[in-house]
Amino acid sequence: MIGANTISCPNCGGSIAVRAAGYTVSLACQYCGALLDVANPDVRVIKQYREAVAQLPLPLGSRGTLFGVEWEAIGWQERQNSGALWTETLLFNPYAGYRWLVHFEGHWQFGTMLTETPQSFADSTVRWRGQAWVANDAPTTTVTNRVLGEFYWRVHAGETVGTAEYAHGNDTLSRETNADEINWTHLVALRPSEVRTSFHAPDADATVEDTPAEDTPTRTGGLLTRWADLPLYGENDAVMMVWTAVLAIVLVLTGMMTFGAVTAAVSSKMTVQIDGPATQVTVGTLTVDRASQRMRLTANTDNAFVNTWVDLDYALVNRKTQQAIRADGTVEFYAGRDTDGSRWTEGNGYLNLYIASVPRGTYDVVVQAQGHHWTDPKAIAPVATNGWDSVLTSARDVTFIASVGGMDWGVFWTIVALLATPPLVLLYWQMKQRQHT
Amino acid sequence: MSKRVILFAVWCLVWLVIALIAAWYGWSPYADANGHGAQTPMGGHGGFGYGHFYGPMHK
Numbered sequence: 001m002i003g004a005n006t007i008s009c010p011n012c013g014g015s016i017a018v019r020a021a022g023y024t025v026s027l028a029c030q031y032c033g034a035l036l037d038v039a040n041p042d043v044r045v046i047k048q049y050r051e052a053v054a055q056l057p058l059p060l061g062s063r064g065t066l067f068g069v070e071w072e073a074i075g076w077q078e079r080q081n082s083g084a085l086w087t088e089t090l091l092f093n094p095y096a097g098y099r100w101l102v103h104f105e106g107h108w109q110f111g112t113m114l115t116e117t118p119q120s121f122a123d124s125t126v127r128w129r130g131q132a133w134v135a136n137d138a139p140t141t142t143v144t145n146r147v148l149g150e151f152y153w154r155v156h157a158g159e160t161v162g163t164a165e166y167a168h169g170n171d172t173l174s175r176e177t178n179a180d181e182i183n184w185t186h187l188v189a190l191r192p193s194e195v196r197t198s199f200h201a202p203d204a205d206a207t208v209e210d211t212p213a214e215d216t217p218t219r220t221g222g223l224l225t226r227w228a229d230l231p232l233y234g235e236n237d238a239v240m241m242v243w244t245a246v247l248a249i250v251l252v253l254t255g256m257m258t259f260g261a262v263t264a265a266v267s268s269k270m271t272v273q274i275d276g277p278a279t280q281v282t283v284g285t286l287t288v289d290r291a292s293q294r295m296r297l298t299a300n301t302d303n304a305f306v307n308t309w310v311d312l313d314y315a316l317v318n319r320k321t322q323q324a325i326r327a328d329g330t331v332e333f334y335a336g337r338d339t340d341g342s343r344w345t346e347g348n349g350y351l352n353l354y355i356a357s358v359p360r361g362t363y364d365v366v367v368q369a370q371g372h373h374w375t376d377p378k379a380i381a382p383v384a385t386n387g388w389d390s391v392l393t394s395a396r397d398v399t400f401i402a403s404v405g406g407m408d409w410g411v412f413w414t415i416v417a418l419l420a421t422p423p424l425v426l427l428y429w430q431m432k433q434r435q436h437t
Numbered sequence: 438m439s440k441r442v443i444l445f446a447v448w449c450l451v452w453l454v455i456a457l458i459a460a461w462y463g464w465s466p467y468a469d470a471n472g473h474g475a476q477t478p479m480g481g482h483g484g485f486g487y488g489h490f491y492g493p494m495h496k
Contacts, residue, residue, distance in 0.1 A: 124439035135439060241445045248449035252456045260460035292472060294463030316472075327470035356468030410467035411459055415452050422445055 009034060017061065019074045020092045024150035028075075030060055035147065035156060057103050057201070058089050060149045064199030066110055066190070069096045073199070075149035081140045081163065090151060098152060101195065102187060108195045109172065114184040118166075118173060124237050126166050126173065128186075133166035133173050140164070142176070238430055241423035248419050257407055263289065265403035270369060274308055274394045278370040283400045285319075285364050292357040296406045297365070299331055303349035304396040307334050308373045314353060316363040325363075327353045331398075334374060354408070365402040 005021035008014070011034035018024055018038060027036045058064075058073045065071070075090030086104035088111075093099075100111030118128035124135035144159040162177040172187040195201070266284025273279070286295070297314050309332040315324040332347035459465065463472075 124441070138440065237439055237441050240442050244442070244446055244449055248453055252453050255453065255457045256460040258460075259457055260463075290462065292462045292464075294465060294468070295472075325470060325472050329469065353470070354465060354468040355470045355472055356465040357463050358472035405463070408460065408463075408465050408467070411456065411465055414466075415456050418452055419449055422448065426441075 007036075007038065009036065011036075018150060019061065019072055020094070020150055020152070023092075023152050024074070025153055026147075026151045026155045028148040028155075030148055033146070033148065037154075038150075056089075056148070057087065058101065058195070058199050059201070062199050062201060064195070064201075066091075066099075066194070066198055069093050071096075071099060073101075073149075075147070075151045075155075077147045077151075077155065078145040079142050080145055081142045083140075085145075090149065092150075100185060100187075101190075106192060108190040108192060109187040110190050111174070111185040111187045114173075114186055116184075117182070118184060126175075128173060131168050133168045136165040136167055136172075138164075139175075238423050238426040241426060245419045245423050249416055252415055252419075253412065256412055260294070260405055260407050262403045262405040263293070264405075265401060266365065267399065267401040269397050269399050270367070271395055272305075272310055272369045272371040272398050274305070274371040274373050274396075276371065276395070278311075278313075278368050280366060280368045281400070283365040283367055283402045285362060286316075286402060286404050287362045288358050288360050288404055290360060292359050293404050294406060294408060295355045295358050296401075296403050297327065297353040297355070297367075298399075298401040298403075299329075299351045299367075299369075300399045300401075301331055301333070301349040301396060302399075303333055305331065305333055305349060305371065307336070308332075308371055310369055310371045310398065312351065312353075313368040315366045315368075316355065316358065317366055319362045319364060321361075324366075325355060325358060327355055329353050358404075365400075367400055369398060371396075 005018040007016050007018055007027075009016055009029040009032060011029060012032035014029055014031035016027065016029055016031075016036075018027060025037075025039045027038045028034070029036060056073075056076050058076075060073050060076060063070055063072045071091035071093050073089050074092045076087060077090075078085070078087050080086070084104065086102060089101040089103065091099040091101060098113065100109075100113075102109040102111055114128075116128075118126040118133065120126045126133045139162055142161055142163040144155065144157055146157055147155050160178075164175045164177075166173040166175070170189050172189075174185040174187055176183045176185070264286050266286060268281055268283040270279060270281040283297075288295075295316065299310070299312055301310065309330050312329050312331065314327045316326075317324045329351045331349060331351045333345070333349050334347055335343065335345040337343050
């Protein structure tokens with residue numbers, strides 16, 4: 001069933017069976033470890049190894065049935081990257097071709113080389129057969145330490161390839177890159193007992209508990225795989241970034257509301273004469289306890305001033321230095337009717353002024369106010385029927401509130417935009433990429 | 438975890454810290470005045486409505 005040929009090792013004289021005759025290019029002698037070139041009739045030693053021949057988890061030549069196909073173990077290599085050491089057994093069937101059995105920390109994976117290339121739409125995500133596969137970790141470099149048996153390429157110890165692994169559920173896609181090509185392999189987790197039984201190798205991982213296939217560890221970290229298993233923790237960078245942004249926004253909101261809580265507030269009322277003289281009132285005294293804090297100054301007319309404006313001139317007078325921090329603004333509210341009778345309004349009856357970084361100290365909050373009424377130069381006679389469109393009174397009360405602290409929603413929404421933009425841009429870009437593919 | 442996600446996490450952390458410091462010390466780019474700006478001796482007033490145009494924009 002399986003084509004076999006025999007050669008004599010030029011190095012040690014051992015008799016070696018070539019199990020995939022006609023396909024095998026390199027062969028490592030199972031007795032002395034010498035690497036032989038069997039592509040040509042005159043077998044020659046490529047490299048001679050002095051290391052002891054490794055104890056293989058599956059002896060070369062052993063056969064077993066996996067996924068309904070009988071496989072023969074024909075090659076073995078030991079490989080490692082910066083964080084892991086594992087072995088790969090090359091399986092061969094003349095009708096089905098080559099497969100891999102990857103053995104890592106007592107766990108087994110069955111690998112099938114892909115003839116199609118998964119599509120990459122982000123650094124850490126690829127799409128294959130309609131599924132997104134997420135990178136286990138950053139790409140790394142893998143080195144082949146030792147080889148034994150037959151291989152369909154010119155294998156040699158010290159061979160270096162770039163590797164990356166992508167996970168979807170319990171399956172893995174492995175990408176290997178060298179100067180000439182990129183190879184993809186689909187790895188399916190197997191139970192150790194399945195391998196032991198199939199290959200009649202009772203010693204293979206006999207000491208390893210028969211852990212479920214889904215507990216197979218990854219060779220490139222695995223942290224992200226576990227995160228990806230969490231509900232709502234998604235299939236690619238953009239989804240991870242969205243949830244990271246949501247978490248950050250919640251923390252920002254909570255922190256700003258806590259750190260920016262109002263620590264002191266005072267209020268006062270003043271009667272403002274329309275077209276009268278400026279009047280002044282001391283709203284109260286506020287103390288800034290920190291190195292600096294924000295202050296909010298609110299004037300509320302309850303929309304009582306229609307077609308008027310009230311100029312406000314605030315001064316925060318430091319009791320110690322008698323220096324003043326100034327801020328000014330205008331409360332404006334206008335209303336009227338167009339010639340077609342439709343009503344319009346502009347402005348509103350309140351004003352919030354914010355003073356940033358008020359230094360530590362005790363301040364008298366003083367405000368001067370002066371009211372004026374507005375007359376339309378093209379005036380249609382004011383309509384007073386609803387009490388809205390005309391100047392109804394010449395004096396009104398204004399309520400002033402001054403507070404230390406308070407949530408700065410402008411800063412909050414700016415930070416929300418800064419945090420939300422990168423993942424949203426990435427999501428949009430990925431969506432466009434998917435549409436193209 | 439990809440570099441992009443790590444960088445974004447750092448980006449979030451930086452803005453979180455900035456937001457907390459800004460809230461604590463009352464920093465804001467949107468304030469109408471700044472307490473660390475020039476302070477003037479008390480007396481008089483700042484000039485009502487300087488540079489302000491009154492009246493509605495409605496035509």
